[in-house]
Amino acid sequence: MNLIGAIRLILGLTVTTAVGWLFVKIISLGEKRPFLEEKALGYGLGIAILSLSFIDFWFLGLKPTFIYILLPWIVVFILLIITKRITLFRTQATRYDAEGPITFLEKFLLFGISVEVIHSFFKALVKPIEAFDSVAMYAIRAKVFFEAGGIPADFFKTITKAFPNSGHPPMIPLAEAWIYTIMGGLNDLLVKIIFPLFFVSLIIIFYFALRGFLNRKAALIFTFILATIPQLNHYASIGYADFALTFYFTAGFIYLFKWMRGKIKSDLFISAISLAFACWVKLEGWALFLCCALIFILFIMLEFRKREGFIRLITFLLIVLILASPWLFIVKSAGLENEVYKFESIGANRFISSFTNLDRLPRILYEFQKQFFGPKKWNIVWIIFMALFILNIKTVFRGELKYPTLLLILVIAAYGYSYLLIPLKPGEPINWNVGSTLSRLFIHFTPLAVYWIACVCHKKGYLEN
DSSP: OOHHHHHHHHHHHHHHHHHHHHHHHHHTTTOOOOHHHHHHHHHHHHHHHHHHHHHHHHHHTOOOOHHHHHHHHHHHHHHHHHTTSOOSSOOOOOGGGOSOSOOHHHHHHHHHHHHHHHHHHHHHHSSOOOSHHIIIIIIHHHHHHHHHTSOOTTTTTTGGGGSSOTTSOOHHHHHHHHHHHHHTSOOTTGGGGHHHHHHHHHHHHHHHHHTTTSOHHHHHHHHHHHHTOHHHHHHTTSOOTHHHHHHHHHHHHHHHHHHHHHOOHHHHHHHHHHHHHHHHHOTHHHHHHHHHHHHHHHHHHHHOOSHHHHHHHHHHHHHHHHHHHHHHHHHHHHTOOOTTTOGGGOSHHHHHHHGGGGGGHHHHHHHHHHHHTOHHHHTTHHHHHHHHHHHTTTGGGSGGGHHHHHHHHHHHHHHHHHHHHSOOOTTOOSHHHHHHHHHHHHHHHHHHHHHHHHHHHHHHTTTOO
16 A cells, blocks of 8 residues: 555545544534544444445435535534534543543553554454455445445345345445545455454443543543453454444443433434444344333333433434434345345244244353353453342342343343244254354443443442452
């Protein structure tokens, strides 16, 4: 890659983050957030907004050039500057700034987190896309989009059906196509930069979520625990969609819980938009959204039984459905399918027949315990989780703590149930399917588990000393 290409990539990623940052400013309704939190959200939302712009142009039958994609955001930027809704060089002071000088332990934790971040970039950029799903499901589609100058008119009707899982949401291929567009050419090494950037963004929003109820040292400890989980670092570098889904789900539940505590509208908007983007990354995003929706409904029924609460619930659901449903329309109209879940044939009979598949349970439970007791991939995060759960069985279902507890249980149960729902050929064992996919699924909700551990430790006062 020449110098011009590198400059284009840096400028393009800066513009991508700036677009997401502008979007955060628009929906924040004057609410001030820490500088780094805004930029981390900006990257995650920006890459989704700009890559999914390809879908908008496809619906309109237009070619998505670099200028056409950015033009609306240039106008928005100018308007926000004129109306003084944003400032370019002044950062917002927060209560997080007034905790005194950084200690040796905090420096050590920051150093460890930085090493993990650098390691994820190194692993991502040292070799090109090579994992099977990364190539077959994402990279090839991305190159089709780039070479065609957008999504070909017949892509969903014919072309995509030549690839595995034609019903797989297209956000990651579109994001890679956006990076190719930025660079002005194909590059199987640098296109992977989007994944460690998701890793950095995840760490930042996770840290600031913890700072909502923990001091700086405690928040850094749990952020360090998350950043050093081997499986997360691995998937932040190999080009799979799972880490992007992890980012959007984590943002979704973090800002949902923030809204539950503070009732700030913009937190609810960010949560809903993040979960909508999760649905564009992988089909599992819909399951994660439904789990969050159930927790939201429970919260409204128990804590917020006012007309305003139901309005917020309806708003939350509508935002997700309006933003995510165009993909369902494309899947239905083009007759796309998913080779694993086969959702095109799902119905009442599938749900009923899933209960005839209970003979799969021993193998499913066996694979789950391998993850729970697998320090090679997860350090001892899940062992800590189980110990805290058993020792505090009553506490975790009381007060605010019951909501992350129930969300984690719902997600684990939903993923476990999905293996009962999957249709198999006669005589085909469930072993291979569970064994080859469960460790990936665990990535999606591991940040939730670490967040839950932090909440329990805070509630029980384990962090006071």
